[in-house]
Amino acid sequence: EAQVTQNPRYLITVTGKKLTVTCSQNMNHEYMSWYRQDPGLGLRQIYYSMNVEVTDKGDVPEGYKVSRKEKRNFPLILESPSPNQTSLYFCASSTHGRGIYNEQFFGPGTRLTVL
Amino acid sequence: KQEVTQIPAALSVPEGENLVLNCSFTDSAIYNLQWFRQDPGKGLTSLLLIQSSQREQTSGRLNASLDKSSGRSTLYIAASQPGDSATYLCAVSGGSNYKLTFGKGTLLTVNP
Numbered sequence: 554e555a556q557v558t559q560n561p562r563y564l565i566t567v568t569g570k571k572l573t574v575t576c577s578q579n580m581n582h583e584y585m586s587w588y589r590q591d592p593g594l595g596l597r598q599i600y601y602s603m604n605v606e607v608t609d610k611g612d613v614p615e616g617y618k619v620s621r622k623e624k625r626n627f628p629l630i631l632e633s634p635s636p637n638q639t640s641l642y643f644c645a646s647s648t649h650g651r652g653i654y655n656e657q658f659f660g661p662g663t664r665l666t667v668l
Numbered sequence: 669k670q671e672v673t674q675i676p677a678a679l680s681v682p683e684g685e686n687l688v689l690n691c692s693f694t695d696s697a698i699y700n701l702q703w704f705r706q707d708p709g710k711g712l713t714s715l716l717l718i719q720s721s722q723r724e725q726t727s728g729r730l731n732a733s734l735d736k737s738s739g740r741s742t743l744y745i746a747a748s749q750p751g752d753s754a755t756y757l758c759a760v761s762g763g764s765n766y767k768l769t770f771g772k773g774t775l776l777t778v779n780p
Contacts, residue, residue: 584766643712664709
């Protein structure tokens, strides 16, 4: 089954404790991205990756890091989480370019609480 | 900067009614527009994707239209059912990073 998976689905942590949220897709998509969803603010892009070893900042990259060492994986790293990073996080993937297959597929979400 | 607006923010209808959700965007230079459904606390389910060169797409009881020049899209839901209750999000893809810019959604409640 074609899908985007994220782990963990729920995480409660404390300020300053480094964490990683994993994202994996099995559709051989070049493009992957991370979004956060907050009440009243909607979904905003954090980072994106056009392909392996190619990453760039989205609208709200502060406090986050990413890496793309393999095509299928795109982990989101919070080196020193803070309470304002409490949010619902989504990973997404799609084919790359302006072709007709640019539909973006989303993972199930990771609900992160930073105390 | 692309901005996406969805009207209304919330909508409550009786079962069986046909309804229209509206989406507008400020920059017509888009690659495509997607409509998503989100159930409370859940992920996003893609409903329809309209490429910038297309005018509409249909899937079952759903029909989405796109007028790129005026920056508008509508999602038409026929014969609504209680199971359609969810938040519907409109998003446009554009720019060198293919970023999806989302609206804040329309919360739909279909009453039995």
